[in-house]
Amino acid sequence: MGIIDFIFYVSAALVLGSATVVVTSRNPVRSALALVLTFLASASIWMLAYAEFLALILILVYVGAVMTLFLFVIMMLDIDVVTTRQRFVRYAPLVIAMGVILTGLLLLALKPDYFVFAHLQSAVDYGLSYSNTAELGKILYTEYVLAFEVAAVLLLVAIIAAVSLAHRKPRDCKTQQPVAQMMVDPKQRIRLVKPERK
Amino acid sequence: MVMNFIFPDFSAIIPEMIILAFACAALLADLFSPRQQKHLAYLLTQVGLAVAAIVTFVQWGKPTVVTFNYQFISDDISRLLKLFIYLTVFGAFYYSRQYLAQRNIPRGEYYVLGLFSTLGMMLLVSSHSFITLFLGLELLSLPLYAMVALQRDSAIASEAAMKYFVMGAIASGMLLYGMSLLYGASGSLDLALVAKSIIQSSNSQSWMYAFALVFIVAGIAFKFAAAPFHMWAPDVYSGSPSCVTLFLSSAPKVAAFGMALRLLVFALPDLFSQWQQLLMVLALFSIVLGNIFAIAQTNLKRMLAYSSIAHIGYMLLGLIAGTQFGYSASLFYILIYALMALAAFGMIVLLSKAGFEAENIEDFKGLNVRNPWLAFLVMLVMFSMAGIPPTIGFISKFLVLKAVIDVGIVWLAVIAVVFAMIGAFYYLRIVKTMYFDAPADASTLMIGRDMQLVISLNGIALLVLGLFPAGLLQACLTALG
Numbered sequence: 001m002g003i004i005d006f007i008f009y010v011s012a013a014l015v016l017g018s019a020t021v022v023v024t025s026r027n028p029v030r031s032a033l034a035l036v037l038t039f040l041a042s043a044s045i046w047m048l049a050y051a052e053f054l055a056l057i058l059i060l061v062y063v064g065a066v067m068t069l070f071l072f073v074i075m076m077l078d079i080d081v082v083t084t085r086q087r088f089v090r091y092a093p094l095v096i097a098m099g100v101i102l103t104g105l106l107l108l109a110l111k112p113d114y115f116v117f118a119h120l121q122s123a124v125d126y127g128l129s130y131s132n133t134a135e136l137g138k139i140l141y142t143e144y145v146l147a148f149e150v151a152a153v154l155l156l157v158a159i160i161a162a163v164s165l166a167h168r169k170p171r172d173c174k175t176q177q178p179v180a181q182m183m184v185d186p187k188q189r190i191r192l193v194k195p196e197r198k
Numbered sequence: 199m200v201m202n203f204i205f206p207d208f209s210a211i212i213p214e215m216i217i218l219a220f221a222c223a224a225l226l227a228d229l230f231s232p233r234q235q236k237h238l239a240y241l242l243t244q245v246g247l248a249v250a251a252i253v254t255f256v257q258w259g260k261p262t263v264v265t266f267n268y269q270f271i272s273d274d275i276s277r278l279l280k281l282f283i284y285l286t287v288f289g290a291f292y293y294s295r296q297y298l299a300q301r302n303i304p305r306g307e308y309y310v311l312g313l314f315s316t317l318g319m320m321l322l323v324s325s326h327s328f329i330t331l332f333l334g335l336e337l338l339s340l341p342l343y344a345m346v347a348l349q350r351d352s353a354i355a356s357e358a359a360m361k362y363f364v365m366g367a368i369a370s371g372m373l374l375y376g377m378s379l380l381y382g383a384s385g386s387l388d389l390a391l392v393a394k395s396i397i398q399s400s401n402s403q404s405w406m407y408a409f410a411l412v413f414i415v416a417g418i419a420f421k422f423a424a425a426p427f428h429m430w431a432p433d434v435y436s437g438s439p440s441c442v443t444l445f446l447s448s449a450p451k452v453a454a455f456g457m458a459l460r461l462l463v464f465a466l467p468d469l470f471s472q473w474q475q476l477l478m479v480l481a482l483f484s485i486v487l488g489n490i491f492a493i494a495q496t497n498l499k500r501m502l503a504y505s506s507i508a509h510i511g512y513m514l515l516g517l518i519a520g521t522q523f524g525y526s527a528s529l530f531y532i533l534i535y536a537l538m539a540l541a542a543f544g545m546i547v548l549l550s551k552a553g554f555e556a557e558n559i560e561d562f563k564g565l566n567v568r569n570p571w572l573a574f575l576v577m578l579v580m581f582s583m584a585g586i587p588p589t590i591g592f593i594s595k596f597l598v599l600k601a602v603i604d605v606g607i608v609w610l611a612v613i614a615v616v617f618a619m620i621g622a623f624y625y626l627r628i629v630k631t632m633y634f635d636a637p638a639d640a641s642t643l644m645i646g647r648d649m650q651l652v653i654s655l656n657g658i659a660l661l662v663l664g665l666f667p668a669g670l671l672q673a674c675l676t677a678l679g
Contacts (some may be wrong), residue, residue, distance in 0.1 A: 002498060020500065093413040105409065107410070108405070109405045109406050110406055110409065111410035120572075142267075143203065143267040144202045144267070144269070144329070145206070145266065146206070146266040146267075146270055147269060147329045147330055147333055148328060150321060150334070150337060151333060153218065153314070153317065153334055153337060154333060154337050154340065156314075157311070157314045157340050157341055158340060159339065160225065160310060160311060160314070160341075160344075161311065161341060161343070161344030162344075164304055164307035164311070164344060164348065165348075165350070166345055167343055172243075175654070190405075
């Protein structure tokens with residue numbers, strides 16, 4: 001077993017182990033941190049496949065930006081761990097049964113020789129002068145230019161959707177109105193009532 | 199790597215470019231126009247739809263173009279579907295104008311998101327690879343989730359949006375999983391190459407294809423809201439503001455049909471015997487559950503949601519037949535359904551007033567007294583949905599039934615007919631409510647003259663098409679021929 005194989009198996013084990021922790025951990029923060037570990041381990045597997053650009057992007061974007069944001073969200077929210085836990089226990093038998101059935105079917109249906117490996121080449125080392133990023137850029141802007149542009153539109157739509165849902169117009173939010181407050185008439189604020197004497 | 203790059207044929211994608219340009223223009227116009235002139239976004243979206251419709255109409259009948267490295271196809275099916283998508287989106291925007299103005303719903307965003315969703319539908323029906331298909335689907339769905347939640351002060355709308363979003367995400371995930379399996383088995387994302395590799399595949403591999411197919415069909419069924427993947431539809435339909443229900447009940451169904459056609463008929467034609475059985479189960483469940491549950495509803499939007507589930511079941515009959523005629527019949531059915539849904543939900547939107555939603559069946563009590571012409575139009579729509587001649591709903595039901603009987607699946611046709619008769623009960627109940635029940639408020643009900651004109655055209659079209667269906671039917675036959 002060469003060093004490459006060794007790194008692969010260690011990373012793969014890390015991916016599986018940390019992914020399990022993500023799902024089973026009691027503490028949401030711990031889940032998020034385990035997810036970070038999953039990303040790091042997957043990045044190292046991609047690195048072995050000479051996908052340097054993708055591996056670095058995974059770390060920069062997901063670990064650096066998305067997960068940090070996610071941690072903030074978790075800390076802002078008051079998540080009731082106990083109820084989630086109870087629900088998990090209640091549905092556990094059903095979930096496990098479904099998982100076993102699905103995995104069984106998968107093992108039955110998917111055998112390695114069914115996949116067309118002739119189409120897929122094993123990772124090739126093109127040497128140091130080969131730029132992963134440049135090649136990816138070339139293919140994105142030529143063969144996949146339509147998909148690339150549609151993805152851009154999709155991101156634009158995500159921004160519009162988020163803003164239209166989160167942005168409040170002035171009439172929707174409570175703000176101070178200094179002029180109205182200064183011009184107020186005492187009679188509008190307090191009403192003096194004379195109690196009836198019996 | 200780039201040596202064999204062919205410059206894409208941009209002429210095929212002009213309608214998409216027009217819609218994108220107008221959507222961006224409408225977005226900017228809405229942002230920068232003064233508060234009094236908020237109808238600028240509306241005008242731009244409608245003009246964009248009209249221009250795109252003209253370009254697509256000019257393309258009609260021209261030879262099929264496959265371009266953008268086999269990712270985009272412009273053929274007569276996609277053109278016909280696109281024309282109906284423009285038409286239904288145009289109608290939905292038209293009906294929604296007043297409804298939006300009377301409520302606390304951001305108007306500009308509604309039109310802009312709707313137009314982006316339309317762009318997603320167009321890409322979806324024109325996709326020639328899994329990548330464009332999936333991106334088109336997401337571009338179609340994402341604005342819809344936001345549109346359902348646009349009415350921020352409504353708790354049910356937020357709940358509906360959440361349900362829709364989670365269910366939609368699950369559906370996308372399933373579809374993506376199926377696609378990834380197909381990619382692994384065929385080594386290609388191109389729909390035509392996938393079809394080719396299935397013919398050449400070994401017998402043992404068919405297991406794998408069948409497994410992938412299950413996920414693909416489940417994803418499609420979720421998007422169609424075909425039973426047993428229908429749970430989200432009634433809640434989303436009744437929870438969202440009526441103008442959004444109007445939008446998502448018509449055009450996205452047409453686009454979903456395009457997706458089913460591309461995935462099942464174009465990419466997986468050799469798995470026909472397998473997906474035929476899956477679709478049979480879906481059709482049977484949809485027809486039975488849709489029609490039975492619709493009877494129990496008192497909310498019209500929920501009733502129409504169940505009715506849409508039943509209609510999807512009937513539409514699937516044509517695909518089950520698996521013949522050219524069957525596919526054309528399904529295409530015809532879905533186009534007609536989009537028109538009927540547009541009229542039915544359009545009526546709910548138009549009869550609603552500020553602070554009042556005409557969404558319960560009892561809100562239609564005595565409509566004949568209050569406005570006989572509108573009552574007549576609702577009656578036409580209900581007759582058409584029930585499939586009563588001489589409306590177009592009869593012809594479309596007849597065609598799909600003929601398609602399954604032609605291939606000898608008579609039992610399915612018999613069940614479909616029996617449940618169509620059961621279904622007629624709840625459509626006719628609306629007619630009875632309008633004509634024979636006393637209104638709670640006998641005052642005359644008026645809607646704007648411009649709205650009246652368009653809803654009349656929409657309703658009358660169901661009758662006129664029913665009398666002269668040959669033109670549209672011919673278009674459907676040539677599109678698939």
